[in-house]
Amino acid sequence: MTSPDIAIIGGGNAALCAAITAAEAGARVLILETAPKPYRGGNSRHTRNFRCMHHGPLGPLVDSYTEEEYLADLIKVTGGKTDEGLARLAIRTSEECLPWMEEHGVRFQPSLSGTLSLARTNAFFLGGGKSLVNAYYLTAEKLGVQVEYEAAVTHLELDDDRVTRVDYTRHGQTHTITPKAVVVASGGFQADTDWLARAWGPAAKNFLIRGTPYNRGVVLADLLDQGVEQVGDPTQCHAVAIDGRAPKFDGGIVTRLDCVPFSIVVNKDAQRFYDEGEDVWPKRYAIWGRLVAAQPEQVGYVIIDAKSLELFMPSVFPPIQADTLEDLAEKMGLPADALVQTVSAFNDACGDTSGFHPTELDGVTTTGLTPPKTNWARPITEPPFYGYSLRTGVTFTYLGLKVDETAQCAIGNRPVTNLWAAGETMAGSILGQGYLAGFGMTIGTVFGRIAGKEAAAHANAN
Amino acid sequence: MQMQTDLLQEARRQAEICNACRYCEGYCSVFPALHAERAFSDGDLTQLANLCHNCRGCYYACQYTAPHEFDLNLPQALANVRQDSWEELAFPRAAGKAFQKNGVLIAVASVIGFALLFWAARVLASVGGEGFYAVLSHNAMVAIFLPAFLFPLVSIAVSLRRYWRHIDAGPFRPAHLIAALRQAASMKNLKGGHGDGCNFEDEDRFTHARRAVHQAVMYGFLLCFAATSVATVMHYMLDMPAPYRLFSVPKLLGISGGLLLVVGCFEMIRLKLRSDRTLGAAGAFGGEVAFIGLLGFTGFSGLALYAFGQTAATPTLLAVHLGAVLAFFLLAPFTKMAHGFYRLTALTADAGRSRK
């Protein structure tokens, strides 16, 4: 094919926002998406909302959510490891993103049942991320954007401070194009478990990948090898505790388990290892990814009894059920004696449970137990007993390309004149660690649009 | 009642996945009802299935459709349960089993309808009647059509009662029926939750085509039905027997209704032919298309009768039209026609649920 003005690598939210913006600016755009059409859209197809600043009610969002409050929330979760300039840019621009998204086909819905706490801060996509991705592909097509599926980019040839060539393979054949500008929006590297294992140690082989199997960091590695500036730490990733029976890739949202606060969690030796009631679950589920990763064989087991079964959102796999703890232990492959002992030690440490309140920090705590359970501590006594296994589920990695406020990449302190990056692949430029729900889509939308605009301006001028 | 357990089990499996996901909550009434449960009885699933109008929004939006191992296809799973429920709840059940999925049988029944009317016209022709009654005496018409009209009403009433019990809907409240009628009149759900329509005939592109066409068919049918009712009233209460002039209430209703019905049915079949059949009930396609064909043909033959009512073709046209009407009415409880009644009942039950 003849070379387009702009090649966009990736087919998720950031790539599509860039492609649409560039095409609207008059550029001829080609999207190279490594996934086949049914799996297009990377991790974006698994999302449900984006976090949006707003003054007064906006679309599905109630009240208001100011720049300062948003930034404060961000700094809290990242422990201050935030690039404030870029963060403010993302936050401020998020407000105009919502109407832009609607104009380009995205539809919103009120906060989903079970997520009322997000009704003010996060705008939910009707139908979820895949419907957002579908809408963007339709819009892009209308604007004349070309899309090649199953097109795996393998190499960007850098000549000093310019990308001169893009190589990709498709159906076993190698192709080369020479676009005027390139936007990298190909996500992190979490699906390459060898790379994860190099960064994390062999334990990473037991991690599950919550999203797409196609984000293997091929382009990221290629660019970093050629000296393009890097940001973030390869050992940093966003990981949560999910149902251990989830598929290796692409299990998505339905594999989450919300029952930990009402449970005790033990390792494969049937020993507890952390305070299950430390805080409400949305604030704690990310640390449990790491806690489980630190246990033998990277696995945990949640134990609850009948009275807690209906206190949390149902998950995709039914719990393992037994009438006695011994039977449950056997079904779950745990040492029965040890489990019975752990549970009775826990039960003995429980006190007055009359203040139990499932949705608030209720202070119903254990006494004299290590580790303690500081909220929702009710004895596990009422059969049938239920169990789930827990594994570490990686959402995305932080290592990425360093960009400036125009989303442009750099090499040796100079900009790469025709290379921009957007989305997960540059998110490390803003967040050093930690994560705020809905911020990934904000980064992708804001920086995707910036990258598209800048790349088009460059292509139109050359 | 013996619904197919494999179909129910598959719908249950998928509903449990949706319940852990909830991304489609805003599309239609199915999801709020689904998310209100933790476990799904056969009755719950039947109710969800009848709340679904197969807009396919949730299929194209789903991140778990094949080739993903979760293999979500909720529109299909619910269509299968819905189809099965109509067959199982039909009274008599054997008729539901026979006709719901069988386009050929529907065609055969229509031809029998024509033949019966031709025979009746020959044997029961009246001597002194005017207009249509010259072909078939008024009493003969009543003798044929009164039972043909009452039978489907009784049959559907029995089925809906069975349905109400099966889904365990509790006491019936008229206010809930009114809420349901209001939703049906505007076909709120066919707008797809965001007002852009549904994903029926053009993959993930939203259009209003199906809603528009469905409105045409429904209002066309209701207008035709009104035409007949008005004529009946005029005949019996006002002593104004047919034939009527062009600018009379029955004719105006009948002509506008007939046109809507013909165009609507034709377009509906075209949409169906373009849609992806794997998102509907297995094996039901032929029966659905045959039913729509029969409905459209009923409208068409009615219009032809208006157009050529005073010619030598009248006896033939009348027999064909009345034959189609007869087949349509007798088959109503056992064809796609039944869906309107089930859907209204499902919406009524849902209004009851959501106001609890």
Ligand SMILES: Cc1cc2nc3c(=O)[nH]c(=O)nc-3n(C[C@H](O)[C@H](O)[C@H](O)COP(=O)(O)OP(=O)(O)OC[C@H]3O[C@@H](n4cnc5c(N)ncnc54)[C@H](O)[C@@H]3O)c2cc1C
């Ligand atoms: C289960 C889950 C739920 C989430 N929920 C939310 C949420 O509700 N809100 C939120 O803000 N964030 C959420 N996130 C995070 C969010 O998914 C990401 O921040 C966001 O989607 C990143 O968008 P992106 O376009 O940068 O990357 P992606 O959407 O992952 O797109 C990367 C694209 O690059 C393609 N690609 C990769 N390598 C190549 C190559 N070599 N050649 C060509 N193409 C390539 C991939 O196929 C893919 O299309 C969630 C993540 C997961 C896993």
Ligand code: SF4
């Ligand atoms: S159809 Fe798919 S996306 Fe929609 S709620 Fe069900 S599982 Fe979620």
Ligand code: SF4
């Ligand atoms: S096909 Fe349409 S009506 Fe049926 S469940 Fe899906 S979104 Fe609802």
